[in-house]
Amino acid sequence: MKRFFKAITDLSLFQQLSVIFFTFGFSLLIFFSVYLRGNINNFVDNQVINILTISQNRVISIVESQSSIGRNVGADAQVMHFVFNRDMLQLSVYEGTFSKEFIDEVQQLGSTIEDMEIKGMIVIQNQSYYYLGSRIDNNRRIVSLLTATYGLQMEGALSANISNTTAVAIMLVFLRVMIWTFTIITPLQQIRDYINKARRGEAATLKINRRDEIGELARELVSLQDELKHQEETKEEMVHNISHDLKTPIATIKSYAESIKDGIYPYDTLEKSVDVIIDNANRLEQKVYSLLFLNRLDYMMEQEQETDKTTDMKATVETVLLSLKMIRPDVSIDCTLENCTFRGDEESWRIVVENLIDNALRYARSNITITLKSNELSISNDGPAISEERMARLFKPFEKGTKGKFGLGLSICNKVCIAYGYNIDAENLEKGVVFRISDKKKPKKESKLSKLINDAKSIESKDRL
Numbered sequence: 001m002k003r004f005f006k007a008i009t010d011l012s013l014f015q016q017l018s019v020i021f022f023t024f025g026f027s028l029l030i031f032f033s034v035y036l037r038g039n040i041n042n043f044v045d046n047q048v049i050n051i052l053t054i055s056q057n058r059v060i061s062i063v064e065s066q067s068s069i070g071r072n073v074g075a076d077a078q079v080m081h082f083v084f085n086r087d088m089l090q091l092s093v094y095e096g097t098f099s100k101e102f103i104d105e106v107q108q109l110g111s112t113i114e115d116m117e118i119k120g121m122i123v124i125q126n127q128s129y130y131y132l133g134s135r136i137d138n139n140r141r142i143v144s145l146l147t148a149t150y151g152l153q154m155e156g157a158l159s160a161n162i163s164n165t166t167a168v169a170i171m172l173v174f175l176r177v178m179i180w181t182f183t184i185i186t187p188l189q190q191i192r193d194y195i196n197k198a199r200r201g202e203a204a205t206l207k208i209n210r211r212d213e214i215g216e217l218a219r220e221l222v223s224l225q226d227e228l229k230h231q232e233e234t235k236e237e238m239v240h241n242i243s244h245d246l247k248t249p250i251a252t253i254k255s256y257a258e259s260i261k262d263g264i265y266p267y268d269t270l271e272k273s274v275d276v277i278i279d280n281a282n283r284l285e286q287k288v289y290s291l292l293f294l295n296r297l298d299y300m301m302e303q304e305q306e307t308d309k310t311t312d313m314k315a316t317v318e319t320v321l322l323s324l325k326m327i328r329p330d331v332s333i334d335c336t337l338e339n340c341t342f343r344g345d346e347e348s349w350r351i352v353v354e355n356l357i358d359n360a361l362r363y364a365r366s367n368i369t370i371t372l373k374s375n376e377l378s379i380s381n382d383g384p385a386i387s388e389e390r391m392a393r394l395f396k397p398f399e400k401g402t403k404g405k406f407g408l409g410l411s412i413c414n415k416v417c418i419a420y421g422y423n424i425d426a427e428n429l430e431k432g433v434v435f436r437i438s439d440k441k442k443p444k445k446e447s448k449l450s451k452l453i454n455d456a457k458s459i460e461s462k463d464r465l
Contacts, residue, residue: 017181021174028166040162044155045130048146049119052132055079056144060136080145082106083136101125109133110143121148187214191221198225231396246287249280293351293412311346313353313372314339320353321370324361331364337372342439344420352416353377355409356435363433380434386426394426413437 011019059081080098084107098106105124110133112118118133128148136142187208197204204225208218256277259266267273314337325333342349356379360368363383371378386394395414417424423438 017177021177025170028170037159040155040158044151044158047154048130048151049132052079052119052130052144052146056081056132056134056142059083059144060134060142063136063140063142078146078150082110082143082145084110084141084143085139099125106143106145110141113141113143184214187218191218194221246284249284252280253277253284290409290412309343309345310341311344311349312339313342313349313377316346316350317353317370317372317377320350320357324354324357327358328361328364331361331366331368333368333370335370335372337370338374340372340374340377342375342377342420342422344416348416348420352413352437355413359409359435375439377437378434380429380432382432384433385428386433391426391428395424 056079063083082103102124105122109118109122109131113133113135115135117135118131120131122129122131129145130148130151131143131145133141133143187210190206190208191214194204194206206218206222208215210218256266256273260270260273265273267276317335317337321333321335357368357370360379360381360383364381365383367382369378369380395410414424417437421440423440424435426433426435
């Protein structure tokens with residue numbers, strides 16, 4: 001069965017559609033030949049019996065109204081009626097002249113009529129007939145016959161009408177489905193050509209004016225291509241800038257070291273010159289560390305997703321503040337920190353907090369506010385707002401900041417938060433910007449009514465004490 005479905009899915013859409021219609025047509029043929037054919041036969045039989053019943057009732061009313069029983073009354077031309085007395089002696093024949101052998105067969109059939117009517121098919125002299133036998137009164141019986149040819153003609157006409165109607169309906173449906181299929185195949189081929197050109201690095205355009213899932217897919221592919229192109233351009237620019245950033249401290253370290261070796265102190269004294277070397281070495285180390293950390297972060301976070309580790313965020317924030325707050329002594333830092341633990345490794349969260357506070361210090365004018373409460377950390381500053389365009393790309397790697405510098409810090413923060421099941425987002429305030437980290441799995445907030453009830457219970461319990 002798996003091989004069969006695999007063989008079907010390996011076909012093109014047009015071939016799959018052909019297989020579906022072939023299967024549908026074959027199933028319809030079986031349906032016609034078995035189920036519908038039997039129902040048509042039953043329907044025709046019932047209709048013929050109804051015709052016999054109507055014609056027979058008309059003859060019975062004529063017979064009952066006649067003073068002379070033997071007179072021919074001109075009933076339905078296609079129906080033959082035979083009236084017998086109780087002793088099965090023929091009284092009247094309506095419509096037609098028949099041989100004695102034929103009459104004897106009909107008399108024998110009429111002899112079986114009791115209180116209930118009889119009906120069915122009978123073969124007389126190699127000819128099939130529908131029959132209906134009824135009792136007129138205590139002394140008379142009637143047998144009505146109609147040739148089976150009439151039923152066959154009705155059955156053929158009915159079958160032909162149903163077959164023709166079904167064939168026309170199937171052809172219309174098939175034509176409509178074929179048109180619909182080509183409307184799917186054509187844009188899919190355009191999407192395939194677009195992907196092939198994009199893979200080869202050729203200029204490619206994709207315009208599919210549809211509002212269904214295919215149109216959505218096409219727009220997402222174009223958006224993805226634009227995003228990949230943007231990231232590629234950004235990476236190239238990032239590499240250029242990083243190489244420049246790395247070249248500057250390396251050149252400084254090299255030139256200062258060569259000057260000191262020659263007995264020249266570029267920055268007044270030996271101690272100050274060495275401090276410049278150390279400062280540039282630290283800058284170089286920090287840049288290299290960030291690049292290496294981002295490079296191995298995906299693997300680290302994959303390993304940490306199922307971790308049981310937790311981090312005391314209050315202690316982590318306080319530790320980071322001790323090392324960073326002297327970077328800008330002119331900026332005041334307001335803290336509201338509650339005891340709170342986050343899922344994940346302490347070192348990873350320390351890097352996140354360092355990056356967010358360092359970012360806030362870089363852009364703040366005079367104030368930073370840090371708030372830590374259950375399952376949420378927010379760090380805001382009173383610096384300039386972030387543009388909508390940059391806000392959409394804020395946590396992507398290799399993005400350039402408002403001061404023209406490339407940074408990896410926010411991208412690292414985003415990856416760590418996602419790995420541990422947290423959300424990180426940024427929002428422009430009336431004055432400044434706030435970054436929030438919140439737990440995706442945090443419980444729903446207590447409703448105002450529930451909070452009022454719980455507060456009332458708490459006050460009541462205190463009063464009792």
